[in-house]
Amino acid sequence: MSDFEPQAGGDSCPIFPRQGPRAVVLCDGPPPEPELLAYWLAGTDVFVCADAAGHPYDELPRLPDLVIGDFDSLSGRIIDGRDGPRYLQIADQYTTDSEKALLYLSERGIEEAVLLGATGWRLDHTLYNCHLLERFAARMRLCLVDPVADIVRLGPGTSVSWPLPEGTRFSLLPLNGTVRGVTMEGALYPLLGETLETGAFATVSNRVAVSPLLLTVAEGSLLVSVDRDAEPLDEDDAFGDR
Amino acid sequence: MSDFEPQAGGDSCPIFPRQGPRAVVLCDGPPPEPELLAYWLAGTDVFVCADAAGHPYDELPRLPDLVIGDFDSLSGRIIDGRDGPRYLQIADQYTTDSEKALLYLSERGIEEAVLLGATGWRLDHTLYNCHLLERFAARMRLCLVDPVADIVRLGPGTSVSWPLPEGTRFSLLPLNGTVRGVTMEGALYPLLGETLETGAFATVSNRVAVSPLLLTVAEGSLLVSVDRDAEPLDEDDAFGDR
Structure with a gap:
């Protein structure tokens, strides 16, 4: 029995119901299943990719509104067509690319974000992304999405x-x-x-x-x-x- | 350039040098690369699998000495041949299978263990396995191994x-x-x-x-x-x- 209903969309998730403008941030860990990404993109206002996450972007269920990062992993590979996403390069050595995305969103009044591709593979990145839920607690509601569960603080x-x-x-x-x-x-x-x-x-x-x-x-x-x-x-x- | 030297073996890892009898515990998360498991098994005294981790066992680089758990994920699939591993079933609802393995080892005087297959896929299991490093700190030296890094407390x-x-x-x-x-x-x-x-x-x-x-x-x-x-x-x- 599955209660996973892509047609309902992530904005109706019982533990993370939509309360205002919402962003989906695709981080550059192991990519989520396309159906899972589509589920969370349903009803989302802003779609941001961190660095090379989701590249090539035309294979995603929706074109990102923005790609943000220092682009150390995308260098020489960016093709910014006229219908492509916007790119924002931030060369700040004190923040990770996921953090850059959340800071950008928070500064623009988005108080709700879902992070996908933020767990798995490297344990240090996974833990640091968990810790972002603590760091941003005062200004954003965040939900981490892993292959089987949704995680909130x-x-x-x-x-x-x-x-x-x-x-x-x-x-x-x-x-x-x-x-x-x-x-x-x-x-x-x-x-x-x-x-x-x-x-x-x-x-x-x-x-x-x-x-x-x-x-x-x-x-x-x-x-x-x-x-x-x-x-x-x-x-x-x-x-x-x- | 790679400093990953399977021939040297995990017992010489700079951040987790062998100090006494050592165990490798294979947990039932995403399986490690066979070369990585072989690297850590080099110089290890005891090899334990938690529940279905590593099953079928004859495909591992070394036959486990012991398979431990409540076997909720192995039921009906255990084939205990005369040259197969020993099985220890512990029906304790208050501990996870990785914990059961560490408790077993600790009670037998093993103060050093490497955990593989303990990270990735489910974030709750990954975090709980990280927290075991805190829980067992007084009695065991532990090292968590992810696909690219070794993690100690x-x-x-x-x-x-x-x-x-x-x-x-x-x-x-x-x-x-x-x-x-x-x-x-x-x-x-x-x-x-x-x-x-x-x-x-x-x-x-x-x-x-x-x-x-x-x-x-x-x-x-x-x-x-x-x-x-x-x-x-x-x-x-x-x-x-x-």
Whole structure:
């Protein structure tokens, strides 16, 4: 059973509903499946590629509005046809290309972005892209998209209620050290005011038991990864893998 | 130029030199290149596969000594021939299969392990495997291996001196919140008693300028990712991508 509905489009994602002008940023990690990119591009206002991500651009489901970066990996290969994307070269050695894209968007009032191609292959880039969710927390809502799950950050003092299909697999991970006062209702393994430490408690592969899933964080920053597909719960799940 | 020397073997890796009995743990993420697995298996005492990782096992460069897990992904597919590996089934819903492997090794006095297949694909599993470096810090030295880099944790009050080829690319990332007193000599962009916050300062893709690279951490936990291949520095690098 798949709850992944490309026709609905990423702007209706339960854990990252569209609240205003939204951007999709394609980073230059392993490229996402074309259907996944198309799903997130549905209803998106701005489409930005970081450096060589998505090159050649005419093979993407939509032509990028902007390609941004220092172009160290695109040098000599840019073909800027009259119908091609705009290019913005920023030679700043203190930011990565994904960061350049987010800074550009944030300065233009875009407060919502989805990052694809931001995980996998190199672990250092993957982790740094995760850390951008912490860095940009005050000015942008961000969602990281991996091949199977969507990942958002819940900051201190937040509560969410997500309508998710029963059986949806999800994981909680401290993003920036200790997270306190984590309460979770509607899960197979609920939590009540728990403290989560980095690596101290297995909170991977929990499941939604009753919709909506309610999550509250008192202190700290929590990454929440939620699968796009759900498998129905069965009797074995009470003894399943966490 | 490649400094990746399978004949030398992983037990001589500059950032993770062998200090005692060592294990290689193959996790069930995206499988490593056979040459990379063979490199790390050179000089390793124990080879453990987590759940279905490496199955079928006779296609690996070496037969695993042990396959450990709850076998939820191997059910009905285990063929335990007389020359096959041993299987240890642990039905514990509070630990992941990688954790089960590390707990098993740690209880048997193995204080050194290399994790392959632990990164990529699902971001939640990747992050959780990173967090295991924090969780096991007091009892095991761990090294995470991704397709291009080796990743270790430097805990509070540690200093290392690594003989690395000039031009080697490396990244520093806070593992568990703020890291204080980070000093680094021998790098293109050195640090002197710096504080590193999650996502606050781009410390990705630094380069070794002079060997050895000296790194000191006063407080907190730092992940250090070091590429196995080095490209020589050139004039452009002073303005290169960080």
